[in-house]
Amino acid sequence: MRVSSRRVRAIFRKELRDYRHNGFIVWTMAIFPLIFLIQPLVVVFALPASASAELSHGHLLLYLLGIPAIVPAAVAAYAVVGERQQGTLEPVLTTPIRREEFLLAKALAALVPSLAIAYAVYALFLACVGLFAQPAVASALLQAPDLLTQLLFTPLVAGWSIWVGIAISARASDFRVAQQLGILASLPTAVVAALIAFNVIHATLALAIGLAAALLLGNRLGWRIMAASFDRERLITCTK
Amino acid sequence: MEEDGWTRPSSAGDSGPPALLVEQLSKRFGDRIAFDDVSFAVGHGEVFGFLGPNGAGKTTMVRTLGTLLAPSAGAAFVGGIPLAPDNGVEIRRRIAIMPESPGLYLRQSVAENLQCFADLYEVPDPTDRVRRVLRAVNLIDRAHDACSTLSRGLRQRVALARALLNDPQLLFLDEPTAGLDPVAARDVHQLITALSQRGVTIFLTTHRLEEAERLCDRVAILNTTLRTIGRPDELRERLFARTLTVRTRVALPDADRVLAGLPAVDGWRQDGPATYVITVSEHAVAAPAVTRALVAAGADVLSVSQSHHSLEDVYLELIDQDEEAGQE
Numbered sequence: 288m289r290v291s292s293r294r295v296r297a298i299f300r301k302e303l304r305d306y307r308h309n310g311f312i313v314w315t316m317a318i319f320p321l322i323f324l325i326q327p328l329v330v331v332f333a334l335p336a337s338a339s340a341e342l343s344h345g346h347l348l349l350y351l352l353g354i355p356a357i358v359p360a361a362v363a364a365y366a367v368v369g370e371r372q373q374g375t376l377e378p379v380l381t382t383p384i385r386r387e388e389f390l391l392a393k394a395l396a397a398l399v400p401s402l403a404i405a406y407a408v409y410a411l412f413l414a415c416v417g418l419f420a421q422p423a424v425a426s427a428l429l430q431a432p433d434l435l436t437q438l439l440f441t442p443l444v445a446g447w448s449i450w451v452g453i454a455i456s457a458r459a460s461d462f463r464v465a466q467q468l469g470i471l472a473s474l475p476t477a478v479v480a481a482l483i484a485f486n487v488i489h490a491t492l493a494l495a496i497g498l499a500a501a502l503l504l505g506n507r508l509g510w511r512i513m514a515a516s517f518d519r520e521r522l523i524t525c526t527k
Numbered sequence: 528m529e530e531d532g533w534t535r536p537s538s539a540g541d542s543g544p545p546a547l548l549v550e551q552l553s554k555r556f557g558d559r560i561a562f563d564d565v566s567f568a569v570g571h572g573e574v575f576g577f578l579g580p581n582g583a584g585k586t587t588m589v590r591t592l593g594t595l596l597a598p599s600a601g602a603a604f605v606g607g608i609p610l611a612p613d614n615g616v617e618i619r620r621r622i623a624i625m626p627e628s629p630g631l632y633l634r635q636s637v638a639e640n641l642q643c644f645a646d647l648y649e650v651p652d653p654t655d656r657v658r659r660v661l662r663a664v665n666l667i668d669r670a671h672d673a674c675s676t677l678s679r680g681l682r683q684r685v686a687l688a689r690a691l692l693n694d695p696q697l698l699f700l701d702e703p704t705a706g707l708d709p710v711a712a713r714d715v716h717q718l719i720t721a722l723s724q725r726g727v728t729i730f731l732t733t734h735r736l737e738e739a740e741r742l743c744d745r746v747a748i749l750n751t752t753l754r755t756i757g758r759p760d761e762l763r764e765r766l767f768a769r770t771l772t773v774r775t776r777v778a779l780p781d782a783d784r785v786l787a788g789l790p791a792v793d794g795w796r797q798d799g800p801a802t803y804v805i806t807v808s809e810h811a812v813a814a815p816a817v818t819r820a821l822v823a824a825g826a827d828v829l830s831v832s833q834s835h836h837s838l839e840d841v842y843l844e845l846i847d848q849d850e851e852a853g854q855e
Binding site: 384 | 556593596616620629635646689
């Protein structure tokens with residue numbers, strides 16, 4: 288099967304234009320990152336220098352992986368049900384676009400802004416910690432392996448959340464319901480990240496590789512499974 | 528409406544398979560039958576009207592032929608390609624569907640909407656193509672307006688422009704003039720005629736029977752099953768007897784003596800005190816003969832008129848027959 292990059296780009300660009308004018312999406316993209324940014328910053332700023340020893344054993348930075356877990360799911364929840372609610376799904380599906388192309392474009396359109404937001408929030412977090420936290424606390428927090436994990440896992444986690452969000456979007460009949468379910472379904476990923484961050488689950492290289500492999504596989508399967516189960520008839524007629 | 532938004536050379540009269548061939552096609556949703564055992568063929572460059580009451584299965588037929596829905600039984604060839612899941616992309620490349628609801632991205636401009644679809648169809652030089660189709664539907668001056676600011680009629684025209692983007696061989700128009708004012712509807716009619724003259728096959732579903740009568744080479748009437756198909760004049764003749772209506776100043780004393788045995792007259796009945804409905808086999812032969820006979824009998828003839836049945840009469844007659852059959 289040949290994937291047409293032009294058709295993928297067409298939907299991708301259209302989605303980004305649509306997001307800009309959709310207050311609900313913009314609000315979603317803003318509010319969750321803020322929640323994940325402010326809470327840890329408050330905690331970190333309040334920590335005395337003596338807490339640095341304890342911090343160096345944890346991976347607090349990974350708490351921010353909650354952003355790529357939740358934001359893309361909330362955005363991707365709009366992907367299919369949003370088109371249905373606007374009445375635009377039928378005209379799109381009558382073009383030569385393949386379902387794989389349609390889904391890939393929708394996933395990329397959720398992934399790119401989510402990654403941009405997630406990385407921007409990390410950068411802001413690091414800048415704030417570097418500038419305003421106790422130097423000992425900052426050096427305990429900013430560990431190279433954690434930063435690397437953060438960078439590498441962000442797209443993997445986001446990808447998984449997106450396929451979950453799109454799967455829900457293809458089944459839902461209302462965008463808000465789809466968004467709530469998408470956020471709910473992405474919570475386990477965020478919880479695992481938080482448990483690792485707070486050292487409840489002990490982080491090891493083997494665990495990281497295992498999780499990365501699972502997420503990679505999940506992302507690959509997510510696209511294929513979604514494409515296989517993407518039923519034009521059900522989406523157009525709501526009869527099945 | 529300008530015509531240079533369309534570049535396909537005329538292919539009317541092309542030999543080869545029909546533009547659309549439907550053979551015993553059925554579609555069911557569980558126990559509910561949308562349409563059943565429908566067969567017809569549409570030639571290249573033909574404007575084919577598809578009529579029927581609400582719920583008759585017209586839109587489902589369009590969606591099925593447009594590869595959005597899988598048929599439950601039967602076969603079809605769209606643009607010469609068998610209707611099968613593997614051929615969906617190839618069929619959709621050659622056709623365009625204008626659904627009843629325009630389905631535009633309202634937050635985006637007219638040009639942005641069309642640009643997106645031009646890319647989905649992978650048309651060469653999309654910017655130029657968008658400009659041409661906008662000119663074809665007289666919307667070039669609204670290209671940069673958000674679709675949400677357009678009236679229903681203008682949105683319908685944008686949807687029509689969108690359906691022209693890929694230069695389709697076969698264009699499905701589902702109620703294209705619904706919600707349009709008479710001037711805009713006339714423009715759409717002119718565009719349909721122009722497209723047909725350029726060899727585009729048009730499959731038109733409509734509730735406007737006068738529209739179908741004016742535009743369509745042939746029409747089919749669907750009410751779950753195909754009730755009839757043919758040219759509008761054929762359908763009239765098939766369904767209604769040819770009659771002459773004669774009005775005289777006073778009743779004829781012995782009408783049977785005057786009217787019986789005249790050439791091309793098959794029978795007659797009185798329809799009012801001095802009105803006679805005469806069943807004829809050929810208007811052109813019967814009308815002068817009847818007039819001469821009436822004058823010879825000393826009758827004061829007020830009028831001799833040929834009966835006229837519209838497509839609406841045909842449609843209503845068939846649907847009434849279905850309703851009566853359903854009640855029985």
